[in-house]
Amino acid sequence: MRFRALVPAVVRINALAVGPMAKALALVVAVTVAFLSVVGTGSVACADTVHEPEPKSQPGPGGDVETFLQDVTSVAHPPLSEISGIVRSRTYPGVWWVHNDSGDEPRLFAIDAQGHVVMPARLRNRYYAQEFEEGKEPWPGISMLNSAHVDWEDITIDDGRLYIADMGNNGNARRDLGFYIVNEPNPQATDRGARPISFIPVAYPDQESYPPEDWRFDCEAVFVSGGRLYLLTKHRAEGRVDRLTYGTNLYRLDTTHSDRENILTLVSAGGELPLVPTAADLSPDGKRLAVLSYDGVWMFEAPDASDDWLGGKAWRLAISPMRLRQAEGICWDDETTVRIVNEQRDLFTLDVKHLKPAP
Numbered sequence: 001m002r003f004r005a006l007v008p009a010v011v012r013i014n015a016l017a018v019g020p021m022a023k024a025l026a027l028v029v030a031v032t033v034a035f036l037s038v039v040g041t042g043s044v045a046c047a048d049t050v051h052e053p054e055p056k057s058q059p060g061p062g063g064d065v066e067t068f069l070q071d072v073t074s075v076a077h078p079p080l081s082e083i084s085g086i087v088r089s090r091t092y093p094g095v096w097w098v099h100n101d102s103g104d105e106p107r108l109f110a111i112d113a114q115g116h117v118v119m120p121a122r123l124r125n126r127y128y129a130q131e132f133e134e135g136k137e138p139w140p141g142i143s144m145l146n147s148a149h150v151d152w153e154d155i156t157i158d159d160g161r162l163y164i165a166d167m168g169n170n171g172n173a174r175r176d177l178g179f180y181i182v183n184e185p186n187p188q189a190t191d192r193g194a195r196p197i198s199f200i201p202v203a204y205p206d207q208e209s210y211p212p213e214d215w216r217f218d219c220e221a222v223f224v225s226g227g228r229l230y231l232l233t234k235h236r237a238e239g240r241v242d243r244l245t246y247g248t249n250l251y252r253l254d255t256t257h258s259d260r261e262n263i264l265t266l267v268s269a270g271g272e273l274p275l276v277p278t279a280a281d282l283s284p285d286g287k288r289l290a291v292l293s294y295d296g297v298w299m300f301e302a303p304d305a306s307d308d309w310l311g312g313k314a315w316r317l318a319i320s321p322m323r324l325r326q327a328e329g330i331c332w333d334d335e336t337t338v339r340i341v342n343e344q345r346d347l348f349t350l351d352v353k354h355l356k357p358a359p
Contacts, residue, residue, distance in 0.1 A: 068354040069319060069340075072347040075115040076130060078138050082343045084220070085155040086329035087162070087281065091184050096331065099152050101343060102168055106147035106180075107140065108155075108194075110187030115347050118187045142185055143193035150176065154279055154329070158224035160184055161197070167219040167231065170241050172211035177219075178202050179229065179253075198258040204251065205263050213238060216249060220328060221280035221291060225307065229253040231264065232277040232291065244294075247271045250310050270310040273298075279330040281338070290338050290352070292330040295321050297338065299355050315355035 075083065075098075084101035095110050095118055110118040117129040119139045127139040144164070151168025164180040178201040185194040207217050214235075221232040231251045237243035249271075251264040275293040282289055289309050291298040296318040303312045329341040333349065340348040 068317065068350060069323060070349045072113070072339075072349055073115040075111065075341075075345040075347065077109070077111075077117045078132075079140060080109055080111075080117075080345060083341050083345055084153055084328040084343060085165070085279065086339065086341045087155045087157050087331045088333060088339070089184065089187075090157060091160060092187060095187055096339070097155055097157075097162060097184075098329065098341065099155055099164065100149075101153070101328070102149070102151040104149055104152075105140075106144040106149040106152075107142060108144065108162070108164075108185075109139075109141040115345075120188055120191050123191055142187070142190050144180060144182065145193045145195040147180055147196055147199070150174070153220040154222045156222050156224050156229070156281065157184065158227065163222065163224065163229060164196075165219065165222045165231075167202075167222070169218040170236075172207075172215045172217045172236070175203075175210055176201070179222075181256075198256070200253070200256050200258060201261045202253060203261040203263055205266055211239070215239070216247075221248075221277035223280045223282045223289060225282055225286065225289075225302075225309070228307075230267070230280075230307075230309070232280055234277055244276050246274045246276060248273055248275065248277050248310070250308065252307065268308040268310050273310060278328045281331040283332050284335055288352075290330055290332060292327055292340060294324065294327065295319065296324075297330070297340070297350060297352075297355065298358070299352055314358040315352070316358040317350070317355045 080098065080100065082101040083098050086096055086098045089095040089097060094112050098109050098111055099107070112118055117139055119127065119129050126136060128136045129139045150166050152164055152166050153168040154165045156163045160183060162182050162184050164182070166180065167177050169177060178199050180196040181198050181200065182194050182196040204217050215238055216233055216235045218234040218236065219231045220234050223230050233249045235245045235247045237245055247270060249269045250267040252267050253262060254265050255262045275291065275298055277291050278294060279292040280289060287302045289300040291300065296316060299315040300309050301313040303309060325342045325344050325346065327340055327342040331339050333339050336351055336353065338350050338352060340350060
């Protein structure tokens, strides 16, 4: 299916910003400026290509698009300072697993539907889980033992196991990418950390230099389908950490060796898709894939005769980056609702009935 290119084709980020809030503010301003520039001029040039404009959001029946995105809360727990991944537990009702972006310790946090941290009750005499309590320390989360947190960008779940994607690769030069696989811990009982079953190192089949000429080997969106891991890449202009471009490639992990690199399989190249994937999750029934972008939400129908999730019917809801801010986590709450989190710790929900067929 051919998609008409949308704008902006390039998103500029202030790479010199210090700290997550500064980086997030720079991104919001950059994306907003790009959208406003497009609306005002009618087109935007990027990489020798002129792209047609679209409105920054899609109004739908019954009201403004901004009302479709429902505010839930802001996560207040201090150690959760820059959330970049979320997935709903399939074992423990009312629990969602989240983690921070690069720069944090290797650890996970469990939160409930209102963003309150879930922790063992017997440790509440030592730790607090939400609001500050004098004489107590904030709950530090569940440590991933014998692990490293280089750049965790997404988390997914399948068959009682969590898959943590240490796949952040802004400079496209990493040679230690991979996934931690851990049996899902009980958030109300685990107090000494959890040891991953294994670390699965991966490599892209089409990357020959580090960094390459084409910067298309960053990944912030992963999901499991049919027992296999899939990855959506995030693209940048050549040599520019501070310039994101639309487009993505879909890869599949076919082997799970722990003692050598597992070469990913390229499933499809979605170069014309106007999105910057920052998270993904498969619906509970396995029939729809939700993909988060900095400027909206996409949904793809399960392919019929292949596993090319990008090649079938698609829906989209464009949302202003001023509303989403630096949104980097998405998961399904149920068959009709997705939950979104940004690095500023805001939680939203969205009914996917508001998405419209993609052009």
